[in-house]
Amino acid sequence: MASVCIYLQIHQPYRVKQYRVFDIGNDPHYFNGAGEGKLNNEWVLRKVAEKSYLPTLRLLSRLLEKHPEFRFSVSVSGVALEQMASAAPEAILLLQKVVATGRVEVLSETYYHSLAFFYSRDEFERQIAMHRAAIKKIFNIKPRVFRNTELSYRNDLAQWAEDAGYDGILAEGWDAVLGWRSPNFVYRPKGTQHIRLLMKNYKLSDDIAFRFSSRDWAGWPLTADVFASWVSAHNGNAETINLFMDFETFGEHQWESTGIFNFLERLPGEILKNPDNDFKTPSEVIASYPIRDEVDVPHVLTWADTDRDLTAWVGNSMQRAAIEGVYALEKRVLASGDESLIASWRKLQTSDHFYYMCTKWFSDGDVHAYFSPYESPYDAFISYSNALSDLRIRLGGG
Amino acid sequence: MFGWEFPPFNSGGLGTACLGLTRALSREGIDITFVLPKKLPHEASHVKIVYADLGGMRARIVNSSLSPYITCSRYGRAYRKDSIYGDDLFSEVSRYAQLGARIASEEQFDIIYAHDWLSFGAGIEAKRVSGKPLIAHIHATEFDRSGGTNVNQEVYDIERAGMEGADSVIAVSQRTKDLIVERYGIPPEKIQVVHNGIDAEDMPTESVSTSRLRSLKDAGYKIVLFLGRITLQKGPDYFVRTAKRVLQYEPNTLFILAGSGDMEHQMMELVAQEGIAGNVLFPGFLRDAERSEAYAIADLFVMPSVSEPFGIVPLESMRAGTPVLISKQSGVSEVVRHALKVDFWDTEDMADKIVSVLRNPALHETLREHGVREVLGITWSRAAEKIKDLIERIQRSFRPS
Structure with a gap:
């Protein structure tokens, strides 16, 4: 028996608009980029909703009706929920509709899709x-399984999740840790002791998420029957096939033109x-299959690129200065009691900001690998x- | 090859490019006879020819008063009374063209290669006399030099005739190629883009310590460097306006406007007018050791060119470990990724980026680290390989009529 366990991540950051040195001290709004551009968050959300969220959720809803055995899980960041609520409320209604079937599990994560675990345990x-409260309010659900931003994971995160009462946690199924x-x-x-670890089958997941439309790939064009045969081939030597990917894959x-x-x-x-195949949510997988072995991850593991670590977020000096800079303000920001200032500070913790400053692939001259709304990692850092300098001034002092 | 003087006797990028290219082409196994216009002492006969050994390459020095950045008015002032040279720039260009024909009849060669308009006449004449194919290498057009205004029709005509008469045209960037297609009507398939490069040998090895700058730096001043001809094409006025804006935010900054040119005095006046004379230095034209010292102490190099077919100087700066801010209106921005890029007219964007580099050591460090690595791949060898391929293609297809 092999169960297909799908988890789809929905997330949209509040991108920082082009914010110049002259704006410091004059403009407390960092995320209200205007015009038809990639730094207009509302515009981006509407576009992604039209291209992905709405058609995919409608399709998933139909599939749940058609196949009583079909199941999957989603994780939706708090900042994505906020932006959907104002720019594409229909997406929230559709999410509520699929979750109400009882066959769609909602996972737990940080509201701001942040890397806070590695910088401030309290935050x-x-x-x-905050995220649990939002999920409770919107879906009336208490999540039982945790996934951290960018699937970042380490032994101590699992220990934390166990202490926090979770049944399971997700991570990348990387060869270096699985052997x-x-x-x-x-x-x-x-x-x-009790918490279970579900690990992404990155080969099968990435066949859909990354390689699906790649004409250089031997598997192109990928059809559902062929993919199902790859899944079935694991039968007898697998209990769960964990397909973890971004919801925006679809x-x-x-x-749409790729046939996805x-x-x-x-x-x-x-x-x-x-x-011999079925679908299970992460909680169902945990309830159905025993622990087969122990996995040791002493260093940070993520689902990113070929390094599977945090170098895409904190690999260069700019990224480290930025993320250390934002967490250094924690005490003063919280002490201020200023709700809007605290919210801005938290929005600046979203992992995407640091990713946009990544110089790893920018060097290769492969523009497509640099997935960012900015012209360069340097422009991302400057804004x-x-x-952040403006935020410091709002706190009083330089 | 009709070329121009090498460093340290050159006054700009063209000589640097000639040196880098000929050196790399020699390494590719191409024998070059390098024809060099040079103003010789009066007692020398006006057709006296001097051979000199230039690193495996034969140089043939021809008495002419041409220099790569000469303009009609400056030529007139300098040479009108010098009887052996032409009365004006254009008659000197045509006199040089006649010398080109004579050289072609005396030398053995397979390909004629001419760098920019002043030598195109010589190239065409050499082709006429020898029947050998001509490559016209465009480092800058009249539109770049004039900043797009006051395009000199005679210069334009010579450029166009050179490119039309050539069997192949090399452009130093895609933006130059586009300009040649659009403004000169040359078919795109005739033009090949070959970006310039930089080699380790191009970097001065020693540096002098200009103690005054060093002491200001030690006193906490940040240094922003402009290095190039002070002329419309290079955008020195945008640099000064940006400096004014930066100083409002980072008053402990020094702006160095290094170079000479027709706008030097105008820039000094502008600086005084803007009330920032205390923060802008005009050290004049810097050579080798001074130049490398300038890179060494600068926190950021800025090239705000209005129209820059390529622009090698930022590559020198990157090699020296100094981050660069370049205008998007430059050919070099096509090959460099680890640089800050702005539209030359957007002094707000330029000021924002300069202040950011001055304030954030991490930004400076990331630009520096990646820039040093990136520039190692932008070499003259890469350019020479492309040119060698082109020469081979031309030779295969060329049938003398």
């Missing part, structure tokens, strides 16, 4: 509490053609550090 816990083992079983994080990373929606539409039927 991390506050953001999780000869496959990601297709349930594991126990080192140093824990319609945004892979455009046709693929998704046929996928549940093709998977279920094999009576961010200017906004």
Whole structure:
């Protein structure tokens, strides 16, 4: 028996507009970029909603109706929920509709899609509490499974999640930590007793998320029946096939013209053609399969690029200065009691800001690898550090 | 090859480019006879020819008063009374063209290669006499030099005739290629883009310590450097206006406007007018050791060119470990990624970026670290390989009529 366990991540940051040194001290609004541009957050959200959220959620809703066995899970950052509520409220209604079937699990994460765990444990816990409150309010659900920003993970995070009462936690199924083992079983994080670790099958996940439209790839064009046969091939030697990816894979990373929606539409039927396959949510996987072994992850593991670490976010001096700069303000920001200032500070913690400053792929001359609304990592840093300087001034002092 | 004087006798990027290219082409196994116009002492006969050994390459020095950045009015002032040279720049260009024909009849060669308009006449004449193919290498056009205004029709005509008469045209950037297609009507398939480069040998090895600058730096001043001809094309006025804006935010900043040119006095006046004379220095034209000292102490190099076909100087700065801010209106911005880029007219954006570099050591460090690494891949060898391929293609297809 092999269960297909799908988790889709919905997230949209509040991108910092072009914020110049002259704006410091004069403009307390960092995220209200205007015009038809990639720094206009509302414009971006509407565009992504039209291309991805709305059509994909409608399709998933139909698939839930058509296949009573179909299940999946989502995690939606708090900042994505906020922006949807104002720019595309229909997306929230559709999310509520699929979650109400009881077959769509909602996961727990930091409200601001931040890397707070690695910089401030207190702030991390506050953001999780905020997210849990939002999920409770919108979906009337208390999440049982945790996933951290960018699937970042370490032994001590699993230990924290166990202490916080979670049943499970997600991580990248990276060979360097699994060794000869496959990601297709349930594991126990080192140093824990009860919590279960579900690890992404990155080969099968990335076949959809990254390679689907790649004409250089031997598997192109990928059809649902072929993909289902790859899943079925694991039967007898796997208990869970964890397909973890961005929700925006459907319609945004892979455009409709690539055939991604046709693929998704046929996928549940093709998977279920094999009576040994089924779909399970992360909580169902945890309830159904035993722990097979212990996994030790002493250093940070993420689902990013070929390094699977945090270098895409904090690999260069700019990124480190920016993220250390924002967390250095924690005490003063919280002490201010100024709600709007605190919210701005938290929005500046979103991991995407640091990712936009990444110089790793920018060097290769591969423009497509530099997925950013800014012209360069340097431009991203300049707007961010200017906004942060303004925040410092609002706190009183330089 | 009809070329121009090498450093340290050159006055700008053209000589640097000639040196870098000929050196790399020699390494590719191409033998070059380098024809060099040079104003010789009066007692020398006006057709006296001097051979000199120039690193494996034969140089043939021809008595002419041409220099790469000469303009009609400056030529008139300098040479009108000098009987052996032409009365004005254009008659000197045509006199040089006649010398080109004579050289072509005396030398053995397979390809004629001419750098920019002043040598195009010589190139065309050499082609006429020898029947050998001509490559016209465009480092700058009249539109770049004039800043797009007051384009000299005679210069334009010579440029156009040179490119039309050439068998192949090399442009130093895509933006130059686009300009040649649009303004000169040259078919795009005839033009090949070959970006300039920089080699380790191009960097001065020693540096002098100009103690005054060093002491200001030690006193906490940040230094922003402009290095180039002080002329419309290079955008010195945008640099000064930006300096004014930066000083409002970072008063402990010094702006160095290094170079000479027709706008030097105008810039000094502008600086005084803007009330920032205390923060802008005019050290004049810097050579080798002074130049490398300037890079060494600068926190940021700025090239705000209005129209820059390529622009090698930022590469020198990057090699020296000094981050650069360049205008998007430059060819070099096509090959450099680890640089700050602005539109030359957007002094607000320029000021914002300068202040950011001055204030944020992390930004400076990331630009520096990546810039040093990136520039190692932008070499003359890369350019020479492309030119060698082009020469081979031309030779295969060229059938003398």
